[in-house]
Amino acid sequence: MTKTTIPYEEFAYPGSTGCPGCGANLVMRYLLKALGERTILSIPACCWAVMPGYWPSHCLKVPLLYTAFEATGAAISGLRAALDVKGVEDVTVVGFAGDGGTVDIGLQAMSGAAERRTDVIYVMYDNEAYMNTGIQRSGSTPWGAWTTTTPVGTNHGFKHESKKDIMSIMQAHGIPYAATVSVAHPEDFVKKAAKAKSIKGFRFIHAMSPCPPGWRMNPMHTVEVARLAVDTHMFPLYEIEHGKVRITRKGKGLPVSEYLKAQGRFSHLTAPEVSAIQKAVDESWKLLLAKEASGT
Numbered sequence: 001m002t003k004t005t006i007p008y009e010e011f012a013y014p015g016s017t018g019c020p021g022c023g024a025n026l027v028m029r030y031l032l033k034a035l036g037e038r039t040i041l042s043i044p045a046c047c048w049a050v051m052p053g054y055w056p057s058h059c060l061k062v063p064l065l066y067t068a069f070e071a072t073g074a075a076i077s078g079l080r081a082a083l084d085v086k087g088v089e090d091v092t093v094v095g096f097a098g099d100g101g102t103v104d105i106g107l108q109a110m111s112g113a114a115e116r117r118t119d120v121i122y123v124m125y126d127n128e129a130y131m132n133t134g135i136q137r138s139g140s141t142p143w144g145a146w147t148t149t150t151p152v153g154t155n156h157g158f159k160h161e162s163k164k165d166i167m168s169i170m171q172a173h174g175i176p177y178a179a180t181v182s183v184a185h186p187e188d189f190v191k192k193a194a195k196a197k198s199i200k201g202f203r204f205i206h207a208m209s210p211c212p213p214g215w216r217m218n219p220m221h222t223v224e225v226a227r228l229a230v231d232t233h234m235f236p237l238y239e240i241e242h243g244k245v246r247i248t249r250k251g252k253g254l255p256v257s258e259y260l261k262a263q264g265r266f267s268h269l270t271a272p273e274v275s276a277i278q279k280a281v282d283e284s285w286k287l288l289l290a291k292e293a294s295g296t
Contacts, residue, residue: 005187006190007036010061011036011060012028012060015053015058015059016051017053018047021220022209023125023127023210024047025051026183027181027183028125031123032060035092038090041063041095042075042076044101044106045132046132047098048098049132050132070105071109072096073113075109077120094121095110095121097122097123098125098131099125099126100130102122102140103124103164110122114173114204117175118201120202121196121203121205122202124204125207126209127211128142128163129145135213136149137149137150137159142163143160143277144266144277145265146268147265167206170204174243177199177203177240179195179196179206180207181207183207183209183222183223184224184230192205193205210222210225215264228254228258230249232251232256232281244295247292256281260274
């Protein structure tokens with residue numbers, strides 16, 4: 001049997017109503033493998049608000065609280081406070097939200113929980129748009145991407161604003177741990193989630209979550225596209241522990257065009273536009289390397 005560091009026990013069962021090839025299904029699966037059964041999830045409006053299935057059936061082996069779109073940070077703060085009053089210390093409280101419910105609508109509540117040093121884990125599964133409501137652009141949608149609210153061929157055209165750097169935002173809060181993870185690298189994912197569980201205070205996990213319908217790609221290629229994101233430095237894998245940056249997988253340094261051409265949402269880009277993305281990615285990667293070298 002092949003040796004692996006990934007626990008065999010499953011806490012996310014078959015029966016999700018997610019789309020074929022949904023990256024968010026894998027994010028939930030690997031997360032719960034790392035955190036275990038003594039976990040409580042709070043999920044706002046997002047794809048995962050409907051993916052567990054129709055009542056009374058569900059596909060998760062852990063308790064789940066649904067909350068309003070903007071309130072994940074407040075909900076997990078309340079759950080943690082209630083458990084503390086009851087003297088329950090062995091339960092991990094997790095906010096599990098999409099990018100829209102994190103970098104946009106839920107940012108204020110999450111920021112409050114981080115500022116208060118609330119002992120919770122916040123997971124953002126990042127499919128880079130409001131996918132559950134029709135592929136509208138979010139603050140996490142990358143420059144150049146097509147969405148239904150940034151349609152190609154109009155006067156405004158594709159998205160012309162950069163993706164929010166949520167990791168830097170969370171680092172600025174002075175939290176003890178933040179990490180990026182990818183479904184293409186499950187052992188790195190599980191190791192970081194387990195580390196987050198072992199640390200007290202507010203912890204943040206940014207999980208890349210490819211969305212076949214929204215990214216206009218073949219559902220069979222979810223893991224391949226996620227791997228290309230790492231290998232092109234579009235989505236670097238690193239962690240920030242007590243302010244110190246450490247890159248956990250440097251990738252192959254492939255051209256960003258390899259990642260972009262695998263998705264229809266970027267098919268309209270011209271060669272100069274792809275070059276502009278490559279330049280921005282190269283600059284961001286150099287900055288991340290400098291942060292690692294300086295220990296900040």
